[in-house]
Amino acid sequence: MEIQDLYIEINREIQQNKDGLIRLGRELFSCPEPGFKEVESNQILTSFLRGHGISCRSDLCLTGILATIGSGDGYHIALVADMDALVVNDGEKSYPCHSCGHSIQTAVMAGVLKMLKDLNIAEETGGRISFIAAPAEEFIEFDYRQKLKEEGKINYFSGKQNMIEQGVFDDVDCVLTMHVNGETETLFDVNSTLAGFMVKKAVFTGQASHSGAAAHMGRNALHGASLCMDAVAYMKDQFPADAGLQIHPVITECGGSVNIIPEKAVLETYVRANTLADLLEAGEKFDLCAVHSAAALGLSCRIENRTGYMPLKQSKELNEIIYRHMREICPEEKIIKNVVSGASGDIGDLGYLLPAVQFGFSGIRGRIHSSEFAIVDEENAYLHTAEIVMKTVCDILINPQLQVKNEDFKERKEFYLKNWLYKEI
Ligand SMILES: [Zn+2]
Ligand SMILES: [Zn+2]
Structure with a gap:
């Protein structure tokens, strides 16, 4: 199939699945659970996947999920999503809230896996696509996590760090992620760094x-x-x-x-x-x-x-593909480039080990991490992002020259385990 025909198929697939995707997003948004407590979110996602005939592991680092499509041993793309919520305070009381928008990530990436399965792209190319839902990205609730650590249930406070140590990413070639931003005048950001x-x-x-x-x-x-x-x-x-x-x-x-x-x-x-x-x-x-x-x-x-x-430095090659698909959705001035952010995320650790991207999208009202956080542009948050990810995955699986790899993954992981994770108390 010509790539342009495939893009048309992708857009058709998104139109057919858009109600289900937005429904899944709303369901997850109304189920905010802080790190390592994402039990209901886990159930919502695993029943969505299994309901669409995708088998998965649902007990990684307590609440994390791994679902892979494609039976070949070709290029392996991980669609990584954060699962956890924060605890916010509205001046009167504290309560869990998806005020970092992680529910959008899990909904879109799970939905994308389902739609890519419909398109049979992994089987046709011999590649693999994994949806990896990671618990506990927000660095909070130290006492609770320390207790889990003492009980031997986790080794580190972040979901991805535990997953990396356990080898979940050992056979992955590249990582695609996204994160909501607080912008109102633009639709996307690309190639931002994190401290x-x-x-x-x-x-x-x-x-x-x-x-x-x-x-x-x-x-x-x-x-x-x-x-x-x-x-x-x-x-x-x-x-x-x-x-x-x-x-x-x-x-x-x-x-x-x-x-x-x-x-x-x-x-x-x-x-x-x-x-x-x-x-x-x-x-x-x-x-x-x-x-x-x-x-x-x-x-x-x-x-x-x-x-x-770790600081996040994104893959230039992968971001070129992402940017091209952003430009099919909106003009250049609606995309912010190369922001140097003082914020941090455990995607930085993955970006050190593997070629990784985390593009940003807008669509919310209220500040990120605040109780006012609300999703107001569902088309951009759920549908545009799904389109960008799906087209990027297809581009990579179809064109071997886009299949970037960190050949020194093994050395990097060794350094990471010895010189980064060892620094625990
Ligand atoms: Zn956050
Ligand atoms: Zn976040």
Whole structure:
């Protein structure tokens, strides 16, 4: 079949399935569940898939889903979607809400898999297409996740990180994802970057003492934390502005009475940067600032690390295809390009390992992550996005020259497991 005929088929397929797709989207939107609690969302999605004759695994990292079509061993495209919601507060009460629009991702990607199965494109090309619904993208509810970790149910706080460690992406060649943006004047964004971050906790320990009678006998832990804050502020100057370095420490613990030299002080911060190299360097320099500030004052310092998310750098080749299909939907001025965002996502980790794209789409009212979040342009959120993903998948499976791969996946994964995920507390 000529590619243009296939595009016509795709548009026809979307028209035929649009009511079901939007219904699925609404159903998932009204079922907001925070990370690793996406039980009902899991049921909605798996019964949708199984109802359309697609078998799936439904217990990855507690609530994640993997469904693959295509029995060949050719190029393997993963359609990745986040499943989780946030907990928002409207000024009176807190409640779960899909205020990051993840329900749109799961609905569209599951719907796309169903429609691509109808078109039989995987079987015809010998390729494979997987829908991977990942739990827990939002980095929240630490106590709950820590409990899951202690019970041995997860190893990391993010769904994708657990999935990567478990090998879910080991035979995947590229990753396609999308995420809602808060824009109102444009329809899409393409080739945006996301910052990476890591979480640091520096615990300073000194010696308590009477602050009047024997202050000189004490070793003030708060002084260590204070000196560290200064050192970190000076250290930040060693990075250029475009490194996007953000370190804003807070003192989260420094108990005791006013007549006692503080024995313990805890300083916590996120370290953020736009590239992995800068992020790793800044993390090491932060540790040096903390350890040497402590040493200078006769204190000890223990640093606890929690894995954050890697910066996202998208595949240029894949984004060229995505952009071409965006342009079939709207003029150039309706597409934002190359935004450097200070936000983060665990798609950054996947983008480090595999060629990946996460394009943005508009269609909401109210700020992202707020209780006012509402989906107002269902055509753009559900149908245009499905069209872009379907056409991109078909292009890639039909044209071998578009089948980009990270040949060094194995080495990258080794580095990732050893030098990134190991940094857990
Ligand atoms: Zn979010
Ligand atoms: Zn999100």
